[in-house]
Structures are given as C-alpha cells and as structure tokens.
Amino acid sequence: MAAAKNSLEGRRRATDDPLWAKVLVIGTVMAFLALVLILPLAAVFAEALRKGLDAALLAINNADALAAVKLTLITAAIAVPFNAAFGLCASWAIAKHDFKGKALLITLIDLPFSVSPVVAGLIYVLIFGLQGWFGDYLVDNDIKIIFAVPGIVLATVFVTFPFVARELIPLMQEQGTAEEEAAVSMGASGLTTFWRVTAPNVRWGLMYGVLLCNARAMGEFGAVSVVSGHIRGLTNTMPLHVEILYNEYDFVGAFAVAALLCLLAVVTLVLKTALEVVQPGNSGFGRGRGGH
C-alpha cells in the first residue's frame, strides 16, 4: 500500500543513494587514501624506526641535522610573518578598494602557484648570483645572498607568497565594506577601522592561511635547493638534509629527519582541524559556544 511506504521507517531523502553505491564510493576513496597517503606516511615512520628509536633519535640529534632544523624554523619564522602581513595588505587593498591595476595585482599574486619552484630559485640566482645582475656589487660589498640564508628566505617567501592572500581575498570580498563604512561614519580612522573591524572579521581565515603558508615554508624543496648550495650545517634546510642523507645511503637518518618533517605537518593539520572546530559554521563568527 502507498500508505505503508509513507511510514517513518521507509522514508528516505531524495538524495539518498542505495547502500551498495555508498559502499562502493566510500570504499574507493578510502582505499585510494590508504594507498597514496597513509601507506607512504606509515613507511616513513617504519623506515625511521627500523633500527630502533635510539638510532632514529641519534640521526636527528647531531650537529648537521639540528642546524637544518634550526634553519628551517628561521626561514619559516621570517617568511610566514612577512607573507601574512603582505597577504593582509594585499587582500585588504583588493577586496575593499578599487584602483587601477587591481586585476594585474591579483594575477601577480598567483604567479608563484603557476611558476615551477625551480624557476623561482633560478630567478634569484640570476639576480643575486655571482654571474647575476647584482653579482659584482654584492661581491664588492661582501654580501652573500645566494648559497646563504638570505637566498633561502627569499626563495621561500616567493614560493609561499599567495597562501595568505588567496585565503583572505574571497573572504573579505564576501564580507563587503558595510561594516567598515559603519565604523568610519562613527568617526573611526582608517587604521582603527582596519584593526578593530576588518582584521577581527578575517582572523580565522588569516590563521588558516598562515598555517598553510607555514607548512609550505617548512617543506619547500625545489626553489630552496637551487639557491642553497647544500652546505651542511650552514645552508641545509630539513628537506635538503633528507635528500643528502638519502643520497648517502643513510636511510635511517634520512627517514628520521623526514619523520620529523611529517610530525610538523601533522601538527599543522591538527591545528587546522582544531580551528575548524573552534570556528562554528562558515559564517566566520558565532559566539554561541561560549565567550571570547
């Protein structure tokens, strides 16, 4: 009977798929994830711990490895705040204002996404290298950029340039300018308006962008590899150090440092997930779950 089909038990939503389809689709995704993501990740840790935890810790706890960790952290500590500041400025300019060359600026921000990191590295070698445009000047004044920390930072900044801006531009555009106009009409200066109205409205997006930017800054290989010169203890970042150890058949060492990089990535992901939980809904606000 038609009435029986209308009972609560038999009621389904129009978008519900049959069970076998669900199993098939979800199963495929899970299998793929396991094969391409989880298995390699597990392999990294398995390889690192192949000769026991002590061997792995020893591989990390030596001067060269610690120098690589330190350099990676320094690079990220410079590149991330710089790009966060730049991203905030750029997205503010683009989303809240109209000016000539706006389209060009948007395109330029995307450039690092579309250019191979190796090319990005080569650009800096071309400009600051010994045979480069400013080569003579730099040598005369004893300034080292290529094969030194400044070059690594520059290359990282270039590669991680778009992350924060790309996160914030759509968010700010969606929010419009009414709140800023309200603030200004109540007598707030431009700077006050920015700090008290614009910035708080995008703080979750900003944090998210900073996390992604940080993950990439720590993990960047291509561009950094070109400008670094691979000097152990001086210009090796963690990804470069992994490669060197691997090429020297020091598998435990390579995978131990790689595992450390993975842990950094995992921390980033956990923070990102935590952000999504803390930030209820997609509205960018919502204080329903307790106070400030």
Place this chain on the structure above:
Amino acid sequence: MTISIRSVDKKFERYPALSRVDLEIADGELLALLGPSGSGKTTLLRTIAGLEFPDAGQVLFDGEDVTFASAADRRVGFVFQQYALFKHMTVAKNIAFGLDVRKGKDKPSKAEIAQRVEDLLKLVELDGLGKRYPSQLSGGQRQRVALSRALAVQPSVLLLDEPFGALDATVRKSLRKELRRVHDATGVTTIFVTHDQEEALELADRVAILNKGSIEQIGTPDQVHDQPETAFVCGFVGEANCFEGQVGGGQFSAGALRLPAGGVREGSATAYVRPHDFVLDDAGFEVRVDRAHVQGALTTVSATAADGRPIEISASRAEAPRFQGTVKIVARKAHVYAA
C-alpha cells in the same frame, strides 16, 4: 541641524546617479527620500553621509561646506539596510564603538560609555541584551541595535538607508513607529531612504521623490499625494488609474472619459485618476463591474469601460451593493499632464 544640497552631480562610470539635485532640510525634520530602485536616492544619502563624494555641487551642514569632509568628520549616524553590525562584538560593544574610538579628552570615561549604552538600549527597548552577539538577535532587534549605535555618537544628522527593507511586514510597522518615536525623543534631523511609499507617507514630515537622479517633487505627504506636480509622482505615489488621451479645448478625452484639463498644453496627454476619486453619478460614463469585493472599510471595484479600458474604483463599504452590472461614474478629481 539644517542641511543644504546644492546642484549636486554624481556619475558612476558614465551612468549619472544624481543630476543637479537641490534639497533643503530643516533642523529636526524627518525627511524621506522616496523613489524606485536606481533613482539615486541611496547615492544622495551616501553623499550626505560622506561615503560618496559628488562630482559637482555642494553639501552644507548648518551653512558650512562639508562637501569633501570625510564621513568621520561629519558626525553623522548611518543605519545600513543590512545592519552592518560588527559581528565579533557584543551588542554593547557595537553601540559603544563610536565613543570608544574617540581619542584623548573627547573620549568619555568607561562609566559614561556604559551609561550611554544602557540609556540607548532602553530607548530602543532592548534592555538586558547588551551581552548578546548580533547573531543571537532577530532581524528587528539587529536593526534596533544599528539605530542605537548610530545615535550613540549624538550625530548631528541621522541617515537611514532602507532601514526596514530586510524585515517582515509586522516588524516593519512596529519599527516605523519606533523610528518616529526615537526621532521625536531626540529631535535629531533624520533622513531615510525607502522605495515603499506607504512607509514614506506614514512616517515622514516631508517626502522628496526621486526619479532617474533628479528630484521630481518635495512636499508633505499630503502634498505629494494630492497635488502631484509631475506625471511620475502621480503614478508613483498612491494608487492611480492611468489614461493616455488627447487634450483639446480645455478638456481631456480618452474613450468615453472626459476630464477638465485647463491650462494643459493641447495634444496628447496622460491623465491619472485615484480609485477613490471615481464616484457613482448618473451624469457619468458607463462601466461594467467585473468584480467588487469588500476589504475592511472599503469596497474595491474592478470595472471595464465601454472601450475595454480597465478601471479601478474604491468606494465605501456601504456602497458595495450598488456596484452591480453596469454603473455610471464620473471622476471628481484628476491630474492631467501633457505628454
């Protein structure tokens, strides 16, 4: 505070938003800017606020030229259609914002600000909701917060852009009364934008009607309704039957309809007759009643003239039984404009 708008021009790209607009607003007045969308009413309001700047002309506050003064320097209170409340601040912080961003000796003490917030919440009947966030309020409550936030800085003029546009009919009506009450209590010069003629006519001391970037007429609600100066105003404000016809010998004719048209240029013309200005009269012309239904105290009649023109008539409820079959009507009042 008096506000003078002197031949203000404003273009967006090439599209003229305001052309040669003149407007004088008296101290303590409640003025409505009424017009269809795209008529320039919001642009005019934003120009007064200092959120837009005119290409030509002047804006004077109390005789002082503020044409290019920033919004921050004008001390205006602005209420946005979509409230534009600060989502990450409590209601109390929202209202306090304008006082809180002041610097040095202009900035009131914390206790003074708290007191002011308290008073304003009471004024808009939101006492006790200061600790809520905007997302926890209804649309009507949010707009009340926006209103009290705009009033917190003791603005010299209060500007509202379609303040009730996003609200449902019941809330809109009660907020209308509220705005009138707040205006009367504070005495602040108030200008609001609306496309809803009922709202404008009910609420405002005077109404300025805009069309295509120009002001068509400024007057009291009665004036713009009863003595419309242009065809646009007549058609836009209030209900009206519109007739295209000819003027000749001081008379307008369209089909069997004859209307006095002294002083109107001969040739083709447009006549407007309000539904309640058609009355039963044996000396009139015949129309066939299609439908007569009683709505409250009124009878609304849909009729058709002999030449097929539809005619709307509004009569008292008591007259309902008389509108049956074919009846004769005359227009006791009409507005005729040369085309």
